Amino acid sequence: MTTRTFFGEPAALGYLAFTEAWERFSYYGMSALVVLYMTETLFLPGHIDHVAGFAALRGGIEGVTGPLSSQGLASMIYGLYSGLICFTPLLGGLLADRVLGARATVVLGALLLSAGHLALAFDESFLLGLLLLILGCGCVKGNIAAQVGGLYPQAEEAARTRAFTLFNMGINTGAVAGPIACGALAQVFGWHAGFAAAGAIMILGLVTYLAGLRHLPPEPRRRASTGGPSVKPGDWPVIGLLCGVIAITVFQSVAFYQIGNAGMIWVRRMVDPMTPSGPIPTAWFMSIDSLISVLLAAPLIALWRRQAAGGGGPSDYVKLGLGAAIAAVSALILAVASALGTPGHVSPLWPALAFAGFGIAFLYYWPTLMALVSRRAPEGTGGAMLGVIFMSLFVAKTAMGWIGSLYETMTPAAFWSLDAAIAAAGALLAAALWVPIAPRLAAIRTTCAAG
Numbered sequence: 001m002t003t004r005t006f007f008g009e010p011a012a013l014g015y016l017a018f019t020e021a022w023e024r025f026s027y028y029g030m031s032a033l034v035v036l037y038m039t040e041t042l043f044l045p046g047h048i049d050h051v052a053g054f055a056a057l058r059g060g061i062e063g064v065t066g067p068l069s070s071q072g073l074a075s076m077i078y079g080l081y082s083g084l085i086c087f088t089p090l091l092g093g094l095l096a097d098r099v100l101g102a103r104a105t106v107v108l109g110a111l112l113l114s115a116g117h118l119a120l121a122f123d124e125s126f127l128l129g130l131l132l133l134i135l136g137c138g139c140v141k142g143n144i145a146a147q148v149g150g151l152y153p154q155a156e157e158a159a160r161t162r163a164f165t166l167f168n169m170g171i172n173t174g175a176v177a178g179p180i181a182c183g184a185l186a187q188v189f190g191w192h193a194g195f196a197a198a199g200a201i202m203i204l205g206l207v208t209y210l211a212g213l214r215h216l217p218p219e220p221r222r223r224a225s226t227g228g229p230s231v232k233p234g235d236w237p238v239i240g241l242l243c244g245v246i247a248i249t250v251f252q253s254v255a256f257y258q259i260g261n262a263g264m265i266w267v268r269r270m271v272d273p274m275t276p277s278g279p280i281p282t283a284w285f286m287s288i289d290s291l292i293s294v295l296l297a298a299p300l301i302a303l304w305r306r307q308a309a310g311g312g313g314p315s316d317y318v319k320l321g322l323g324a325a326i327a328a329v330s331a332l333i334l335a336v337a338s339a340l341g342t343p344g345h346v347s348p349l350w351p352a353l354a355f356a357g358f359g360i361a362f363l364y365y366w367p368t369l370m371a372l373v374s375r376r377a378p379e380g381t382g383g384a385m386l387g388v389i390f391m392s393l394f395v396a397k398t399a400m401g402w403i404g405s406l407y408e409t410m411t412p413a414a415f416w417s418l419d420a421a422i423a424a425a426g427a428l429l430a431a432a433l434w435v436p437i438a439p440r441l442a443a444i445r446t447t448c449a450a451g
Contacts, residue, residue, distance in 0.1 A: 009163055010151050015212020017170030020144050022205030023110070024174035026117055026198035027137070028290070029182030031082075031260050032283035034120075036268060037191045038074035042126065050123045057127065065405065071265060072405035078261050079401010081130050086393030088138025093146065093387035095139070097380070101219050102143040109139025110206035117199030121192040129195075142386040147216060149374030149382055162301050164371040168363070169297035175290030183283025194283075235378035241440055242373050242385060245317070246392045248433065249369055251426025252324040253396035254403065255331055255419045256358055260286060261404040263334075263351075266412060270338065270346045285351050292359030300363060316372045317438050321430035323365025324423050330357030331420035338412035361423075376441070 006014035041047055048054060061076050062068055068076065096105040116132030119125040148167050152160045178198065186194030264282055273279040307313025314322065337350035369389060377385035403422075407415050 006166070009159070009166060010215070012151055012212060012215035012217070013148060013163055013166060015208060015215060016144055016148055017167045019106075019110075019205050019209040019212070020167065021170040021174035022201050022208060023113065023140060023144075024171045025178040025181075026113065026174075026202040026205070027133075027178065028175040028286060029178030029198045029201070029283075030117060030120065030133075030195060032179035032183055032264065032286035033186050033191060033194050034081075035074050035078050035261055035264050036282060037186075038077065039070050039265070041191060042123065043070045043074070047123050051126050052124055053127045065402075068405060069408055071408050075261055075404035075407065076401050077130075079398050079404060081134065082257065082260075083394040083396075083398035083401065084134045085137040085141075086390040086397055088134055089142035089390035090138075090384065090387030092138040092140070093142040093384045096143045096146075097384060102147055103213060103216070103219065105139045106143050106147075106209060107206065109136045109143075110202060110209065112136030112139065114199050114202040114206065117195060117202055120195040121199070142390055145370055145386050146374070146382045149371075149386075150217060152375075160371050160375050162305070164367040164374070165297055165301050165304075165363075168367040168370075169294055172290040172293040172297070172359075172362075176287045176294060179283045179286035183281040183286075186283065187281045232378070235381070238376065238378055239381065239385070241437070242376060243388060244433075245320070245437065245441070246369065246373065246389055248426060248430050249320055249324070249365055250392050250396045250399075251429065252327045252361065252365060252423045253393055254400050255324075255327045255423035255426075256362060257393075257397055257400050258331075258404060258419050259289065259355060259358055261400060262407045262415065263355075265407060266334065266338075266416075267351055269343050270341060270412060271348050271351060272345050273348065280348060285348075285355060288352055288355035289359030289362060292356045293363045296360065296363055315438065315441075316368045317430070317434070317441055319364050319368045321427050321434075323361045323363075323368070324426035324430060326357055326361035326364060328420045328423035328427060330354045330361060331416050331423060333357060335413045335416035335420060338416055372441075 006017070042051065057077070058073065061073065061080075065072075065076065092105060092109065096102040100108070112132050113136035116129045116134075116136055119129030119132060145164075145167070148163055149160060152163065178201075182194035182197050185197050264286065267285050268282045271285075273282070304313060331354070333350065333354035337346050337354070341347075341350070370386065373385050373389055374382055403418070406418075410418070
């Protein structure tokens, strides 16, 4: 019988959670800085001329969008970077399922991520650094999550949901610490010190993963790399249903991830950062949603355990809809703050409240979606299906970048009202599709349990 030592779950879950925590530390530490860095430093004369490949990238983007301001261009680059980071896990899942195996693919990804963060510490290699991060995340993200799902039999549905909630608590711990540490280093020593710290932390993530390999179960037999996918005919309706559920969450993802893009610009321009101890670094606000997710993870796990034991509580599908609704309310808080305040004089309590709301929304929808898909995906498609989840984020974050480029063409109140409307559309769509989707999801769960 498996020894359970990490909050009542397998020890391997702890190593996977901490590996992802260090990876998220580096990612969110960098993300909290990169839009501000581009708009305030990189795009200025004396810097932009040194970035290898920038002229071609700018020409390609503006060939589609037309001329962009510095803020608009930074938003588009951030959206494309963030989106591609979520597209490549599909390829990483296939690489692991068919060629290298999950373990070797994760190690490769960690090395690429470390190199990418360090490359950001120099203007000349900025775009190369983004490329390495995109490739590294593709190798790591879906495959770490798939290994979490592989710790449990298909029938242990409640255990998987708890595991993914704990896993995401680790993710959010890193997401809290990253912006705080990297933001403080950037404010004191300069932007490049923050980026270099992100790279060093990713190396620690690799060491953590290697230390936990002995606790992981044997890898499943990899599929042949030729001959196409061996999906049974009866699997396709399940795959289609899960892809439909994933698609519904795109709306709240667009709204949620805007806080790392236009949200940072809004805080910088609208919020009064001064406190008796000095100014609050803008990057620190990026930690609030993750901190709330960490603080509420354990209480929510306890609540869901009690509800499951009593045969009640919201289903996973309902949790997805609730997450979208909470995200809509959170964006409305920023709209209200914008309407009532003036630039440089908005209390930091407004973004703190809004970002906290986004953290609650994330906790309701993201670990729930990962658990739902991992336990209902047909056998042998777990890595690829989790890659599809990240592919939905590719769509969402690319759209987020384009929408964020509209920030300077709208009033702040109108912009955040638009963001709220996008999340609300996701909540309404989930409610409208309840009747055709919920029974079919329940039928898949019953089949898995019987198997």
